[in-house]
Amino acid sequence: MNASIITIGDELLIGQTIDTNSAFIAQEFNKVGIWVKRRVAVGDVAEDIAQALDEESGISQIIILTGGLGPTADDITKPLLNKYFGGKMTTDAAVAKHVEHLFHNVYRRPGPIDERNKKQAEVPDIAKVLHNARGSAPGMWFEKIVNNRNVVFVSLPGVPHEMQGLLIDEVLPRLRQHFKFPHIVHRTALTAGMGESMVAERLLDFEARLPQHVKLAYLPSYGMVKLRLTSQGTHAEKLDAAIDLYFDEMTALLQDILIAKTDQPVEALIGHLLLKENKTLATAESCTGGNIAHLITRVPGASKYYKGSIVSYSNEIKEALLNVEAGVLESDGAVSNATVQQMVKGALKQLGTDYAVATSGIMGPDGGTAQKPVGTVWLAAGSEDKIITKLIQLRFNREQNIETATLQALLLLRKVILNEI
Amino acid sequence: MNASIITIGDELLIGQTIDTNSAFIAQEFNKVGIWVKRRVAVGDVAEDIAQALDEESGISQIIILTGGLGPTADDITKPLLNKYFGGKMTTDAAVAKHVEHLFHNVYRRPGPIDERNKKQAEVPDIAKVLHNARGSAPGMWFEKIVNNRNVVFVSLPGVPHEMQGLLIDEVLPRLRQHFKFPHIVHRTALTAGMGESMVAERLLDFEARLPQHVKLAYLPSYGMVKLRLTSQGTHAEKLDAAIDLYFDEMTALLQDILIAKTDQPVEALIGHLLLKENKTLATAESCTGGNIAHLITRVPGASKYYKGSIVSYSNEIKEALLNVEAGVLESDGAVSNATVQQMVKGALKQLGTDYAVATSGIMGPDGGTAQKPVGTVWLAAGSEDKIITKLIQLRFNREQNIETATLQALLLLRKVILNEI
Incomplete structure (x- = not known):
């Protein structure tokens, strides 16, 4: 069973938006045994959308379209679909009621609903309307015989949480009824x-x-x-x-x-370990600037083992809040083995946790020296008993250096928790 | 002048990887006046890649392929391109020398280079080889007449920083020579x-x-x-x-x-304001868990105005490091107007800055109550003179709630700096 994903919107073609919807759809389809054969992104151009519909329906039996359903004038998907499938635009009473409910009771907007949002309730009469609990643009389900096969086309809004809700609640159950998946x-x-x-x-x-x-x-x-x-x-x-x-x-x-042996991010693996051992964690970040804390707290339930972080971006804060000695900062510098060790010690003490992890480095593009070029990063992780440090040399741009240093720090922390070092 | 981007790899079709390469390419192309007409993602399947090449070369004069060039066995792009353009695989001496340099001097791998990496130097003889300064897989430039037009095909590795370097250093200058852009x-x-x-x-x-x-x-x-x-x-x-x-x-x-009036993220706008006013910033984050600090420090040069953050994920840390009163935490709760106000005050004092911003909320999926449901977030931003607070109610999943609360906190901070409240 093959599927194609068609994402619609000029913002995808000028690079202003990164397409996360396709990855979500592909993951969910994989779980139920639908193979995404192709993904195509096209602009807000009716003939380009129609061409993609023609091509993909020759390849796949399930076509998911996202985007192009919002209330603004650059959205042309709905009239195009109406024409493509030979329908007539009609007002759907349930959608109209839902839009009213959203504007009055959820968004609490005063006054009457504007014409553009009223239009959300207009749908092609040949579409099965899918209820969008999280927004005003409804999903739409079309069917058409292509090369003697019944092909399903589903149009979803591009706003990620609306698309996700519709896919899980409305689209997947219907696809399961409709097809027999491998x-x-x-x-x-x-x-x-x-x-x-x-x-x-x-x-x-x-x-x-x-x-x-x-x-x-x-x-x-x-x-x-x-x-x-x-x-x-x-x-x-x-x-x-x-x-x-x-x-x-x-x-x-x-x-x-x-x-x-599972497909989980390292921060989730660390969470499991800490929960199992009933231990707590603190972070002390300089060059990663809060990204370790961000990844750890993205995991639901992180508050059970994670107490917090001191992001000590300046040297004063390293001294004042993490007790890094002024002498060490002077003699060894902020990016040094001695500094990250003291940062771990400071975090353990100040935040009162069993484990701590620390980073200090030069992420670029500026700030490098001959001795410590851009990409030089010291990492440390440890507990009261033992602190392990590691020097890494990164060669990417600022953003990727931050991501890599974050991941390497988490890997070092994992080894310390598992007592593998 | 139209371009198409073809991204190759099963990982894109099962949703294990989010495609950031396409957005980067599209942004760079836009700057020089190349319009990305379509983006297509296909799996590691020779005939699917060939079909995409056929289709896109009928639409666009520039075809960029990314991915499928690594040293492992699931990479089939290079032999396919060789066959598609009718070439013969030969060893490129310059690439072979570069791979040796990388392994011995940069990666510092002991011993001889393995067969798979040696193969990186094998390229179709009809390709112009593009030097990949950041990795071992070279870029390749092909040309072919399609429908009486000379179409350029460029194959790039999928690793983002390698692809980015090749695009900027090698591909764009060559395209500028080759075509006259609008x-x-x-x-x-x-x-x-x-x-x-x-x-x-x-x-x-x-x-x-x-x-x-x-x-x-x-x-x-x-x-x-x-x-x-x-x-x-x-x-x-x-x-x-x-x-x-x-x-x-x-x-x-x-x-x-x-x-x-520019296309910059809010954290960069705030950076400009602080630099201009010669002021400093601290953050005190609970529910955003370090994400505000992460965004602020992603901006190059942030160390000039950003001192650091106390990520007070637990109540103890709010008390111990941000001086939030135990009585307030008990009477009003951690997610309250009074708590975020005290967090701002604590951050201003502890980190010694001109401005501070604070967040406290319930990001879900658990932790909500009838009075304070999931998505309840208190924000505060201020200076010694004045602190402004704001209550928001979010309706997304955990990750999107964190992103939205982060952005709303930055917007509040911006208003405070501009004295708009």
Whole structure:
């Protein structure tokens, strides 16, 4: 069962918006066994949208469109769909009532609803209307016979949380009723500390022995490599059992660099460890500027083990709030082994936690010296008993340096918690 | 001049990776006047890549491919391109030397280079090789006559900083030599505090009067609306002058909700203000968990005005490090007007800055009560003279609630700095 995703909007073609909707849809489709064959982004141009509909309906049986449904004048998707499927625009009473409810009771906007928002209730009469609990633009479900196959087209608004709600609550249940899906299984392992090509060298024999229906993919990012085994078929239990055997074999070969046998971010893995051990964590960030704290607190329930952070971007704060000695800052500098050690000690004491992690470095584009060029980062993680430090040298731009230093700090913290160092 | 972007990789189709490369390419192309007509994502399947090449070269004169060039076995792009353009694989001496340099001098890997990485130096002999200073996979430039037009195909690695470096250093200069680009101008205004449809109502007459060659687009996100005017043509100066007039007219209509007349994130605007006033900033974050600090420190040079943050995720830290009174936490709760006020005061004192901003709220999915449901957030921003607070009620998921609260806090801080409240 193939699907295509068509995202609509000039903002995608001038790079003003990063398309996160497609990734969400693809993830949810994968879980139920729908393979996204292609993703296409087109501008707010009727003929380009129509061309994409023509092309994708020749390839896939499920076409998801996102975007182009808002109330403003650059939105042309709805009239185009009406024409494409040969319908007539009519006002849907339920949507009209819902828009009124939203404006009066939820958004609490005074006065009458403007014409543009009233128009949200106008839908092609040949569409099945999908209720958008989170916004005013309804989803729409169309069907059409293409090359003797019944193809389903679903149009969703582009606002991420509205699209997500509609997909989960309305689209997936209907697709499940409509089609009989095959079973897809993925098993993902996370490794760190070895490059993609060296991991691949090690798995060369393993990969050569994999049967046709099992695929291995490498997904490198920021010094880690994710390995994903995928298979699909009709017998769910057989498939699960088979892929489990290959997964066990693969992870055994990667024992020394294996971080996890699940597809979870490192900050979530650390959360599980801390919860299990009933321990608490603090962070003391300089060059990562709060990004470690941000990742940790993005995990639901982080307040059970995470107490907080001192983001000591200036040296005064390192001294005043983390008790880093002025002498150390002078002799060794802020980006040094001694400073990050004292930052960990300061965080443990000031925030009263079992573990702490600290960073100090030069993220660029300015601030580098001959001795400490841009990308020089000292990391430290530890507890009252032991503090481990690590020097890394990054070669990316500012944003990617911050992301990489954050991830490396989390990996170091994980090792300390597991007592692997 | 139209371009198409083809992104390659199963990871894009199962949603494991969010495609940021396309946005970067589109932004850079826009600056020089290349219009990205379509973006297509396909899997690691030779015939799907070939089909995309066929289709896009019928539409666009510039085709950029990213991904599928790494050293591992799931990468099939290079042999496919070799076959598609009718070349022969040969070892490029310069690339071979560069790969050796990278492995020995930059990555400092001991021992000989493995076979997979050696293969990076194998390229189709009909390709012009583009030097990848940041990695081992070279870029490749192909040309082919399609429908009597000379079409340029450029294949780039998928690793973002490698792709970005190649695009800027190698691809754009060559494209400029190869084609004569039209002139494209954009003017972007940023508004806050009014919904997309109400902004559109206000601009109804203005938009109706715009000439054919000027387009207006609405880009809503997290309580803000970006408005972009775009025009293209051959006379750069005429075009600039014309669009400046329309832009002035539009921004005059939006005076009361206008945040900026440039396309910059709010944290960068705040940085400019603080630099200009020679003032300093601290943050005190609870529910945003370090994300405000992260955004502020993502801006290069932030250390000139930003001193740091106390991320007080637990109540103990609010008391111990921000001097929030235990009595207030008990009577009003952590998510309250009184608490965020005291957090601002505590941050101003503890971090010794001119301004501070604070957040406390319930981001979900758990932790809500009848009185304070998930999404309840108190914000405060101020200086020694005056502290302003604001209550917001969010309706998204945890991640989007964090992003929205962060943005709203930054907007409040901006108003305080500008003395608009």
